[in-house]
Every structure is written in structure tokens, then in C-alpha cells.
Amino acid sequence: MVNGHLRARVVIGADGANSATRRALGIGPNPPEALAIAVRGYADAPSADRPPEQLIEMTDEGWPAYAWSFPIGDGRANIGYGMLRSKLDELHGGGDGGGRAVLHGTLARMLADQPAYPGTLRAHHLPLSTWRPRQPDGPVLLAGDAASLINPLTGEGIYYALLSGSLAGQTAVTAAPGAAGAVYRHALERELGRHLRHTTLLAGLAGRHRTLMDAAVAAASHRTELFDTLLEIGLGRGTIPAASLARLAVRKLVAGWR
Ligand SMILES: Cc1cc2nc3c(=O)[nH]c(=O)nc-3n(C[C@H](O)[C@H](O)[C@H](O)COP(=O)(O)OP(=O)(O)OC[C@H]3O[C@@H](n4cnc5c(N)ncnc54)[C@H](O)[C@@H]3O)c2cc1C
Structure with missing residues (x-):
């Protein structure tokens, strides 16, 4: 943590789904129809006499909406359930704690033989690329979740975070600070523009x-x-x-x- 001020030619906001850098640029969060919400926790992995396998189970609650169980090699599994925020709001009608009850309840029902360890479930936002802020001109670049680069079909974001972070880093060292935003915007479009348009079409x-x-x-x-x-x-x-x-x-x- 830094107190006080730092000066930089270019700033890269790679600070995740609730990015403070993005807020500082005046860019709001994704709307509910382009935001997924997922709870993740830990549970016993399926019994050791079965070969470890990754489970993904879809539900009927729109797309993407699925539960997962990924053994992590020490007898535990990373488990969770995620769905679109707009769909979740429809299901629970907006009452206090209703969304939590739906997410926890669906996960418990779908992975009935792997109950989450008490207190391990945490909710996270996943800003989907169906609603991406325009990368502004100037010296502040947004990468990864801060730029809403999560695949709307799968909820996967690591690949896009690494790719955009790498492009932002290259831009930061090669472009003039005033031009960095535009240079990076074009680089993202060159690398991902067509893919992002196609996934938006398919998600629709x-x-x-x-x-x-x-x-x-x-x-x-x-x-x-x-x-x-x-x-x-x-x-x-x-x-x-x-x-x-x-x-x-x-x-x-x-x-x-x-
Ligand atoms: C439950 C869940 C499961 C997922 N599973 C997958 C998966 O299986 N495969 C996949 O590809 N993607 C998955 N994703 C998406 C993936 O995790 C993200 O897309 C990816 O981590 C984005 O990387 P990032 O660097 O942009 O953000 P993050 O990984 O969120 O990193 C942001 C970093 O910035 C730090 N930070 C934030 N604010 C500040 C601040 N003010 N000052 C200093 N530091 C700050 C945070 O502590 C964090 O370390 C999943 C997401 C969730 C929520």
C-alpha cells in the first residue's frame, strides 16, 4: 500500500472487477445483464478411490450459469456456482440477502455430495465483455477485469487479463504518454476485436x-x-x-x- 503521491508516465489499471482506477476515470460498473456473479468456496474432493476429474454442470438459468468442482490436489476441491446478475435479480426479486440464498442454495443442490466448508463461500463479480468501456485516450490504460474482458460464454478471464496486460505493458514503454490510450485501444482491437464481436453475437x-x-x-x-x-x-x-x-x-x- 502506498501513501502519498507517485508520478508515472503511464498508469495501468489491472486492479480487477471493482477497479478503483476505472472509477477514477469516471467509468461505471457493468450493467446487470453484462455482469456475472459467482460464489466460490472449498469442499472435500470426491473420494480418493476415484480418479480426479473436473466437473462443470450447467443449469437452465441463462448462459453462462454453471456449478463447478475442481480438485486441488490436497483432498479438497475448489467449488462454486455463478450466473448472470440480471437473471439472479429476476429470481430473487431484489430482497435483502435473496441473491445470496439463491446462489448458495443452487450450489448446495447441484453439488449435493460436496457441501461447502462453513464460511468458505465468497461472492465475486465477473464483468463480461458484452459491455466494455471504451479505452480512453491519455496515459491511463485498463487491463483484464478492469476493462471488462471476461468471456460472456464461459466466464473465463485469465487469458484476456494476461493478453491485455501484456499489450498495456508494451504500450507503456513504447508510446508517448499522451498517445498511450489510443495506441493501446488499437492494439486491443487488432488482437481481440473480432473475437469480442463474435462472442457478443453468440452470447446474445x-x-x-x-x-x-x-x-x-x-x-x-x-x-x-x-x-x-x-x-x-x-x-x-x-x-x-x-x-x-x-x-x-x-x-x-x-x-x-x-
Ligand atoms: C469465482 C471465480 C472463478 C473464476 N474461474 C476462472 C477460471 O477457471 N478460468 C479463467 O480464465 N477465469 C476465471 N475467473 C476469472 C478470472 O479470475 C479473472 O478474469 C482474472 O483473474 C482477471 O485478472 P485481473 O488481473 O484483471 O484481476 P484480478 O485477478 O482480480 O487481480 C487484480 C489485483 O489487483 C489488486 N487490487 C485491487 N484493487 C487494488 C488497489 N486499490 N490497490 C492495490 N491492489 C489492488 C487485487 O488485490 C488483485 O490482486 C474466475 C473468476 C471468479 C470470480
Whole structure:
């Protein structure tokens, strides 16, 4: 912690989902429909006589909404459940503590054989890339969650935090301070722009057509190429293949998808 003042040519705000740097730039939080909320805690891992496996179980509460259990190698598992904030607000009607009850209750129901150790569940925000603040001009750069760079299909953000942090660092040492914001904005667009537009499109479709992601995951289970494509879209910087994009555009025209 630093008291007093520091001077810098460029400042990189890589301070997470509740970024103070972002607030200092006058940029507000993501709206509820572009914000996920997840509770995470610890529990006993499934019994040692079973091979360790990572479990992800989807629910019907929109997309992304899932529970997970990841063994961490010492007999415990990292467990949790997350969903869209807007969907959570709909479910609990806005009462005090209602959201907490829904999140904890759903997790307990979905992982009935792995109850969370008392007191370990904590709630976290995940700002999704379907609502990203425009990187301002000037010497302050936002990276990772502070820039709302979490994949809206999967809730994954580590890849985007590392990539944007690296681009921000490169910009900080190469660009003139006054130009840094614009240079970094263009670098992000070059590296991630197409991917971000495609994931926003897919997240919108998945929100309106509940079966879309189920169908995609089911098809991917026996088509390696589709599996790889979905993995890159959900965890990396993958894009929708041109032929599928054309099919989506035609369906959108025919069915009048908004
Ligand atoms: C429950 C949960 C599970 C997740 N699981 C996955 C997953 O499996 N895979 C995946 O890819 N992503 C996952 N994510 C998302 C991922 O954790 C984030 O996208 C990623 O950590 C973002 O990195 P970041 O560096 O931007 O922010 P953070 O990792 O949040 O780092 C920000 C840092 O800034 C520090 N900080 C904040 N404010 C200040 C301040 N005022 N002064 C000094 N320091 C400050 C914080 O202490 C923190 O160390 C998950 C998120 C949650 C909430």
C-alpha cells in the first residue's frame, strides 16, 4: 500500500472487477445483464478411490450459469456456482440477502455430495465483455477485469487479463504518454476485436435461444474440429468460422432474429 503521491508516465489499471482506477476515470460498473456473479468456496474432493476429474454442470438459468468442482490436489476441491446478475435479480426479486440464498442454495443442490466448508463461500463479480468501456485516450490504460474482458460464454478471464496486460505493458514503454490510450485501444482491437464481436453475437443468441449452446456442446462431443473451435472461442481468441457466420446471418434474416 502506498501513501502519498507517485508520478508515472503511464498508469495501468489491472486492479480487477471493482477497479478503483476505472472509477477514477469516471467509468461505471457493468450493467446487470453484462455482469456475472459467482460464489466460490472449498469442499472435500470426491473420494480418493476415484480418479480426479473436473466437473462443470450447467443449469437452465441463462448462459453462462454453471456449478463447478475442481480438485486441488490436497483432498479438497475448489467449488462454486455463478450466473448472470440480471437473471439472479429476476429470481430473487431484489430482497435483502435473496441473491445470496439463491446462489448458495443452487450450489448446495447441484453439488449435493460436496457441501461447502462453513464460511468458505465468497461472492465475486465477473464483468463480461458484452459491455466494455471504451479505452480512453491519455496515459491511463485498463487491463483484464478492469476493462471488462471476461468471456460472456464461459466466464473465463485469465487469458484476456494476461493478453491485455501484456499489450498495456508494451504500450507503456513504447508510446508517448499522451498517445498511450489510443495506441493501446488499437492494439486491443487488432488482437481481440473480432473475437469480442463474435462472442457478443453468440452470447446474445445463447440468451435468446436456450438450446443453442446445448446443441453446440452436444455436437462438439463427437466432432473434434467443432470442439477445438468452441474451445478457442470460449477460452482464447477464437472466432466463428466464416461458413457458420454466413449461416447465422441467413437465419437471422429469415427468422427476423434481433
Ligand atoms: C469465482 C471465480 C472463478 C473464476 N474461474 C476462472 C477460471 O477457471 N478460468 C479463467 O480464465 N477465469 C476465471 N475467473 C476469472 C478470472 O479470475 C479473472 O478474469 C482474472 O483473474 C482477471 O485478472 P485481473 O488481473 O484483471 O484481476 P484480478 O485477478 O482480480 O487481480 C487484480 C489485483 O489487483 C489488486 N487490487 C485491487 N484493487 C487494488 C488497489 N486499490 N490497490 C492495490 N491492489 C489492488 C487485487 O488485490 C488483485 O490482486 C474466475 C473468476 C471468479 C470470480
